[in-house]
Amino acid sequence: MGEPVTQTQPFSWGSFILGLIVALFTGCIAAFGAGLLAMAIEIQALGWLIGALPGLILAALGYWRRGRGGFGEGLLVGGCIITLIGGICGGAVGGGLNFK
Numbered sequence: 205m206g207e208p209v210t211q212t213q214p215f216s217w218g219s220f221i222l223g224l225i226v227a228l229f230t231g232c233i234a235a236f237g238a239g240l241l242a243m244a245i246e247i248q249a250l251g252w253l254i255g256a257l258p259g260l261i262l263a264a265l266g267y268w269r270r271g272r273g274g275f276g277e278g279l280l281v282g283g284c285i286i287t288l289i290g291g292i293c294g295g296a297v298g299g300g301l302n303f304k
Contacts, residue, residue: 213273223278227262231286234258239293248298255294259287 235258242251266279 216274219274220278223275224282227279227282231258231262235290242294242298251298252291252295256287256291259283259290
């Protein structure tokens with residue numbers, strides 16, 4: 205009575221770890237480029253957003269893929285880690301490197 209029961213794939217730790225590694229690797233490369241862009245713009249508040257953007261995109265992809273065996277959950281966790289670290293680094297270098 206109500207919603208039909210649907211089959212879901214069983215959770216796989218191997219898929220989760222693969223998704224986490226993929227998110228961390230691609231997120232680190234993308235966050236590095238975003239940090240350089242944030243440094244060029246020299247606006248600290250905007251630098252935080254630019255630094256966090258790669259992680260937000262990965263987290264959105266993981267949220268969309270979740271529930272299919274663990275890969276999406278790994279992307280989601282890795283995207284959250286990259287969002288946190290990328291946002292902090294983007295905010296730190298967002299003011300530029302003008303040493304006076």
